[in-house]
Amino acid sequence: MNPQIRYLILALTDRCNLKCSTCYRGDSLSLEDMSGDTIRQSIHIAATSAPSFHLQLTGGEPPLVPSAIETAVKAVQKTGRCQSIGIQTNATWLTPSIFSLFQAHQLKVGVSLDGPPEIHEQQRGMAAETLRGLQRLENAGISFGVTRNLFVMPAALRAWQWIRKEIYFLAARPWEIRHFQPAMFGNPDSKRCSC
Numbered sequence: 001m002n003p004q005i006r007y008l009i010l011a012l013t014d015r016c017n018l019k020c021s022t023c024y025r026g027d028s029l030s031l032e033d034m035s036g037d038t039i040r041q042s043i044h045i046a047a048t049s050a051p052s053f054h055l056q057l058t059g060g061e062p063p064l065v066p067s068a069i070e071t072a073v074k075a076v077q078k079t080g081r082c083q084s085i086g087i088q089t090n091a092t093w094l095t096p097s098i099f100s101l102f103q104a105h106q107l108k109v110g111v112s113l114d115g116p117p118e119i120h121e122q123q124r125g126m127a128a129e130t131l132r133g134l135q136r137l138e139n140a141g142i143s144f145g146v147t148r149n150l151f152v153m154p155a156a157l158r159a160w161q162w163i164r165k166e167i168y169f170l171a172a173r174p175w176e177i178r179h180f181q182p183a184m185f186g187n188p189d190s191k192r193c194s195c
């Protein structure tokens with residue numbers, strides 16, 4: 001019996017407008033977008049393996065490839081088996097067409113934020129744009145969550161407290177650790193996309 005695919009992750013593009021210190025994306029020499037065929041075939045495989053599944057769109061930075069997002073959304077709609085669609089973003093490239101896609105398809109948006117502007121700026125850059133992106137999502141009534149990487153525990157705790165205190169519309173939201181992945185530092189081979 002074949003295993004059921006309940007959680008499908010599609011990295012729609014290698015490209016990103018940021019170059020985070022821990023991410024290999026900025027080092028990649030060949031920056032490719034996932035083809036429409038690969039997107040459709042992957043979704044077909046998931047949909048024929050299980051009665052329902054979650055689709056998670058990631059990158060690189062998915063909002064750089066709105067046509068790939070549309071291809072994925074259309075393909076899952078045809079299956080009738082997709083429970084939910086999530087998308088991860090650094091929130092610095094949220095064009096009107098991306099907002100429309102988020103709203104039209106009720107995508108579950110996850111924004112990567114590392115904490116206070118100085119920490120985020122150090123690790124990712126464009127901190128002001130990310131905070132502006134969060135505010136724009138809030139103003140547009142788009143449901144989103146904040147995901148963050150905990151690099152150094154004391155700093156992580158302070159960063160967490162800062163986010164809850166300073167970003168007023170996040171203060172009342174529940175928090176949870178969904179993904180805990182210890183990582184090695186000082187080894188270039190350990191670089192990974194940390195969205």
Ligand code: SF4
Pocket residue numbers: 016017018019020023024025026059060061090112124192193194195
């Ligand atoms: S971690 Fe995410 S936002 Fe940062 S460079 Fe990598 S893909 Fe871009």
